Amino acid sequence: MKTYDLIVIGAGPAGYQAALEGAKNGFSVALIERKEVGGTCLNSGCIPTKTLLETAKVYKKMTEHERYAVQCNGEIKIDREGLIKRKEDVIFKLREGLRMLLLGAGIEIIRGEAKLQEGKRVLISGRNGDEGKDVIIADKIIIASGSSELVPDVVGKEYMKGSTEVLELDSIPKSVCIVGGGVIGMEFAHFYSSIGCEVKVIEALPDILCNVDRQLLQTFKNITSGAYDVNVECIVKAVRKKGDCFEVVYEDGESEKTLTTDMVIAAVGRRACTENLGLNDVGILHDDKGFILVDENFETNVKGIYAAGDVIGGIMLAHKAFDEGIKASYSALSDNGCEHVKKTIPQCIYTEPEIAYAGIGEEIETNKKVKGYCNLASNGRSLASGADSGMVKVIADAENGQILGIHMIGENVTEIIGSAVYAIDGEFTVDEVAEFIMPHPTVSEAVREAARDCKSKMERS
Numbered sequence: 001m002k003t004y005d006l007i008v009i010g011a012g013p014a015g016y017q018a019a020l021e022g023a024k025n026g027f028s029v030a031l032i033e034r035k036e037v038g039g040t041c042l043n044s045g046c047i048p049t050k051t052l053l054e055t056a057k058v059y060k061k062m063t064e065h066e067r068y069a070v071q072c073n074g075e076i077k078i079d080r081e082g083l084i085k086r087k088e089d090v091i092f093k094l095r096e097g098l099r100m101l102l103l104g105a106g107i108e109i110i111r112g113e114a115k116l117q118e119g120k121r122v123l124i125s126g127r128n129g130d131e132g133k134d135v136i137i138a139d140k141i142i143i144a145s146g147s148s149e150l151v152p153d154v155v156g157k158e159y160m161k162g163s164t165e166v167l168e169l170d171s172i173p174k175s176v177c178i179v180g181g182g183v184i185g186m187e188f189a190h191f192y193s194s195i196g197c198e199v200k201v202i203e204a205l206p207d208i209l210c211n212v213d214r215q216l217l218q219t220f221k222n223i224t225s226g227a228y229d230v231n232v233e234c235i236v237k238a239v240r241k242k243g244d245c246f247e248v249v250y251e252d253g254e255s256e257k258t259l260t261t262d263m264v265i266a267a268v269g270r271r272a273c274t275e276n277l278g279l280n281d282v283g284i285l286h287d288d289k290g291f292i293l294v295d296e297n298f299e300t301n302v303k304g305i306y307a308a309g310d311v312i313g314g315i316m317l318a319h320k321a322f323d324e325g326i327k328a329s330y331s332a333l334s335d336n337g338c339e340h341v342k343k344t345i346p347q348c349i350y351t352e353p354e355i356a357y358a359g360i361g362e363e364i365e366t367n368k369k370v371k372g373y374c375n376l377a378s379n380g381r382s383l384a385s386g387a388d389s390g391m392v393k394v395i396a397d398a399e400n401g402q403i404l405g406i407h408m409i410g411e412n413v414t415e416i417i418g419s420a421v422y423a424i425d426g427e428f429t430v431d432e433v434a435e436f437i438m439p440h441p442t443v444s445e446a447v448r449e450a451a452r453d454c455k456s457k458m459e460r461s
């Protein structure tokens, strides 16, 4: 039975970062993955969706060519096969780069399905394509098995496509019904509406994008008005096949309604990938949705077994998983535990306009706050790029001016939200940010302007 210092289960962002951190510090590491290295993020999440959204952006700009003083007389249409190839090429390049990085670090990548056994053993089924089973053992184990999509438990749920299936792009439908108006649902809504599909979103909650600052959300709704039909406080009851189409039956609180569509997408959340891991066999505690319970060092209740990434729940984002993977590995292999510094997790929504935020929003009760704004209609770069709708909002502590939150809506704001993380975690004040020299013309100037607005409001109060 081969022995390692560390076994990592799952080669997504949490798992591969955990493995790299272990190998970097000289430990022997086995990384077990049942599908492809890169996990959901690289193969069926962040990367393929953003590749598709880039095509949607180009398509939309081309359909608006006259606004940009470009003449185009030919037909503008989506090349579905070309799009699939482009997506696969991007994934392949990143995946091969990652594989080389892992192998170069001396990590043993094992293809197969992992299951925990007593005594820090891991049973691997289908190892590297074989029928047989193998058992390996380690001092420490990190579970980074991620999450998978939830499909609502309704009659006809088999007619709904999850995000992974949607990304295969079997067809480009004329109409789409998206069940769920969260981040993934709205990114799909944006993709399909941009390429000319009729999009209906059905959301059970009182609003879409429920974690977004209300003021930004209202701006988003104003800008996207007419792009998609959003139905909130509606519960899907059933999906029926009707010829080549589907009927979605939903309740809007008063009555039952039906809509007909070419494709139904389920984007209602994700569940932990723990069902076949053997958690109960080795006594690892998890909640009723399968999310593994860990302490502040990412250790489970079973000593020497850690977990990180989507599988422990909370905010499910790749950059959170990267960070947790590194910390879990450090905790597991250093015996010192990890450093407990509260970090800001920025959030991005790659719709058009994009939304990005970090830190607190207005709904969080804290000391007295002051808010500063910069409207992107006065931002030179935004006007030049034809996307002049949007804003940057800075929220600061009214007593000492410390920046608590930065919220942005507009073109490419996801590219500059990183600066909000520096400002918040670096504990900068509005006075300091108001004096940083930002390059011109860029959207980042709006952050300084919003900080200046905060500063002058504080001076006036």
Ligand SMILES: Cc1cc2nc3c(=O)[nH]c(=O)nc-3n(C[C@H](O)[C@H](O)[C@H](O)COP(=O)(O)OP(=O)(O)OC[C@H]3O[C@@H](n4cnc5c(N)ncnc54)[C@H](O)[C@@H]3O)c2cc1C
Binding pocket: 009, 010, 011, 012, 013, 014, 015, 032, 033, 034, 035, 036, 038, 039, 040, 041, 042, 044, 045, 046, 047, 049, 112, 113, 114, 115, 144, 145, 146, 147, 163, 184, 273, 276, 277, 308, 309, 310, 311, 316, 317, 318, 319, 320, 321
């Ligand atoms: C459509 C979509 C779009 C997204 N877009 C973004 C985005 O823009 N930005 C962002 O930050 N996040 C995004 N996410 C979320 C992001 O993909 C996840 O938060 C991230 O992948 C979590 O990383 P992880 O390592 O915890 O898990 P995963 O990436 O899910 O990796 C877990 C790996 O473990 C493997 N595994 C599971 N069980 C076993 C087993 N028993 N044996 C062996 N291997 C196993 C799985 O095959 C998988 O490869 C998106 C997700 C989706 C679905």
